[in-house]
Amino acid sequence: MKLNSVPCGACGESTSKWLFDAGDYIYGNPGQWPYARCNSCGVVFMNPRISPNEIGQFYPKTYYTNELAGSSSKKPTFRNKVKQVLLSTRLGYPQVPPNGIPKAVANVLGPVLMKTPPMRRQIHWVENGRVLDVGCGNGDILDQYRALGWRTTGVEPGPESAQLARERGHSVITGLVEEIGLPSESFDAITLWDALEHIPNPAAVLSELYRLLAPQGKIYIHVPNYGSIYARLWQDRWFMFTAPLHYFHYSKATLKSLLERTGFSEIDISTGLGEVGWRQSLLSGAPENSLRRRLLSCSVVNRISNSVEQGLPDGHLTAVARKRKQTNSDK
Numbered sequence: 001m002k003l004n005s006v007p008c009g010a011c012g013e014s015t016s017k018w019l020f021d022a023g024d025y026i027y028g029n030p031g032q033w034p035y036a037r038c039n040s041c042g043v044v045f046m047n048p049r050i051s052p053n054e055i056g057q058f059y060p061k062t063y064y065t066n067e068l069a070g071s072s073s074k075k076p077t078f079r080n081k082v083k084q085v086l087l088s089t090r091l092g093y094p095q096v097p098p099n100g101i102p103k104a105v106a107n108v109l110g111p112v113l114m115k116t117p118p119m120r121r122q123i124h125w126v127e128n129g130r131v132l133d134v135g136c137g138n139g140d141i142l143d144q145y146r147a148l149g150w151r152t153t154g155v156e157p158g159p160e161s162a163q164l165a166r167e168r169g170h171s172v173i174t175g176l177v178e179e180i181g182l183p184s185e186s187f188d189a190i191t192l193w194d195a196l197e198h199i200p201n202p203a204a205v206l207s208e209l210y211r212l213l214a215p216q217g218k219i220y221i222h223v224p225n226y227g228s229i230y231a232r233l234w235q236d237r238w239f240m241f242t243a244p245l246h247y248f249h250y251s252k253a254t255l256k257s258l259l260e261r262t263g264f265s266e267i268d269i270s271t272g273l274g275e276v277g278w279r280q281s282l283l284s285g286a287p288e289n290s291l292r293r294r295l296l297s298c299s300v301v302n303r304i305s306n307s308v309e310q311g312l313p314d315g316h317l318t319a320v321a322r323k324r325k326q327t328n329s330d331k
């Protein structure tokens, strides 16, 4: 397979420094792929890289980007009641939340619960809001947004996943968001959940999303945290490398400078709990039937590690940023 040297897709710089070759420890794709650090903005990206036209063959047929989004069920479980309180008190949703113990729990534990994966994928309420989910997968998260009152649109490059989301009644376009030409200012919120790292031309895509947002609209981005202690510890064996599916890896600093460069303001980037994958990173590259693999794969270790992992910080970044009010220079 032919690899091509490219300038940095985040800032345009033509020089970068090779770091190491990394593989895919999640889907088991073969091969090692070169990653380099941009000499200007410092972002880490595949270079030389596989052509975006050839990347499709490395994806499983139905690729679920939002499997961690949590249930969209409206069953009145305790967990859902706490969630309703958080949506109302933290994100401005108008539905009247339950009182009693769920309210007390949400009030006391709110700051921690807002850092857990299901809550980190929730967005601030907008009256009659229109949301676009980029890389919507099978539409799990769009189901949730619709249940909360949003008008939903998805864009998904994988035709099988796009069809699944369409069958759930969402407006879904198969393709790449920067090639579709959606109307300007047509969304109040745009979400990229575990999607930006798959995009080979992030500055071009974010500039296009800026155009699609209404003035004061918000973009929400969730990516693996390359600035985390786990990435530094495991380097090329960090399970989130997922080469060659991930073209880019971001830290707080490189994600912030990319958002600034593409016009966004009021940028807030935080780290969450869970989604750390330390067990998978330890497994990365362990030979079949090795003691390490057998120990880490046994169900007791699996269960303990999943529980511990939920409390570990720093694995992923969530960025929220806003489009400026329109100024004369934008026209």
Ligand SMILES: [Zn+2]
Binding pocket: 008, 009, 010, 011, 012, 013, 038, 039, 040, 041, 042, 043
């Ligand atoms: Zn750069």
